[in-house]
Amino acid sequence: MRHESRRNERRAALVPEDARKLIASGVHLTVEESSQRVFPTHEYAEVGCAIAPQGSWGSACPATDYVLGVKELPDEPTELTHRHIFFGHAYKGQEEAPRLLRRFEAGGGTLFDLEHILDAEGRRMVAFGYWAGYAGASLAVLQHRGELTAPLVSSSREELSRRLAPGAASGGVTALVIGADGRSGGGACDALSTAGIEPTRWGLDDTRNLDRGALLANDILVNAIASCRPVPPFVTKAELDDERRRLSVIADVTCDVGSELNALPIYDRVTDWVNPVERLRGDPRPLDIIAIDNLPSLIPAEASRAFSADLWPLLLSLREGSEVWDRCLGAFRRALASLGEGG
Structure with a gap:
């Protein structure tokens, strides 16, 4: 090793x-x-x-x-x-x-x-997915609260959960997890719940008939899908300037940037531990994306x-x-x- x-x-x-x-x-x-x-x-x-x-x-x-x-x-x-x-x-x-x-x-x-490494039905047998989702959603919450600091440092789940503990800043915050029925989605939902945010959970049927208005109405979006074929984009560049957009933080756990499988073609490079956040739109309605391709190493x-x-x-x-x-x-x-x- x-x-x-x-x-x-x-x-x-x-x-x-x-x-x-x-x-x-x-x-x-x-x-x-x-x-x-x-x-x-x-x-x-x-x-x-x-x-x-x-x-x-x-x-x-x-x-x-x-x-x-x-x-x-x-x-x-x-x-x-x-x-x-x-x-x-x-x-x-x-x-x-x-x-x-x-x-x-x-x-x-x-x-x-x-x-x-797949079973006979094509399901992955080993993955860090749960912890990728947990870490990605955690960073999104901290960024939304204005509490995310860089460079990032690794910690334990106990320490991260302590930082996520609900406070006054959690009231009224909404979050959407796409791919909520998978490993990464499950981790993301658990992190959001730890932060006092009960997420909306979308699975395959929800993405087939995407409600873009509902997506943009959330404060936080976590993309945790694992797709083996191209899908219509969840957010387009035109929607970044949509007046309906409440969305302010995206955590792209999947990180398929540069691939035809990328469901978020609104950014062109991953972020990292030194610069974990890329600002896609500024005031008065800022929008940030977190797209770190080794999220589980935070835990x-x-x-x-x-x-x-x-x-x-x-x-x-x-x-x-x-x-x-x-x-x-x-x-x-x-x-x-x-x-x-x-x-």
Whole structure:
């Protein structure tokens, strides 16, 4: 398991207690040292992991090894030879997708994209979704109250819930969660409820027949859909200047910016921990968007434990092979083929 190269990424795909279970089942597990991971390196050593220097995976392990991570790889090496398991975000037409896929093509390596570990019905089996929704909605509430400060720092659910505690500023605030029946939507609804805001919850039927007036009449919008095909936009640029608009804060948990699947084509770049908010419209009716693509790292310990609990049994099945990993590999091969077709 590699160190995460993104400066504010504190999550781990595998936590020490689940690393212990893999090792007890005969897996050899090496963990890179990390200056930022929420779980100290010594906790992995104590459960039997071998420890390697930070950033050494490219040269220290055979190309047949699996390299496990959460977010993007560093820019080097340019040719990827190992079997990587992480969130590649490379199959939805994202701007950086061709470059990543060509690195695998050049080195003969393989990407097992965590976003595409699916069951037979196409449902995701491992995800940080709940915590992405919880964090995104939390930031939206704090921004609406004028209490969001930057740069952001990671914390615990307990601490974040304390900051969300209802106060006088919660009275009369309305919020809409699109995709409320999914993991991310459920987390968003829980955060809003913690803040004393009972959200309106929209599912698939509501988005098929979108009530734009009702959408714009809310103070806060959380987009938590997970779509595999383009949908009509939820908010258009023209509606930013609609006189009916009460909407003042959007949290785009999905963050499909740059993709044809983007349901909020009103902004063109993600925000980050240093600059978490982009102002789309100013006074007298301001509108802000929060679009951070590693939201769960704001609550890294809880998010990692939940994710790792789902992932570690699947990692065991890599030894024998399984339909789950075969489907994941098939998605990678189709993406490589699309490069050859000019995709």
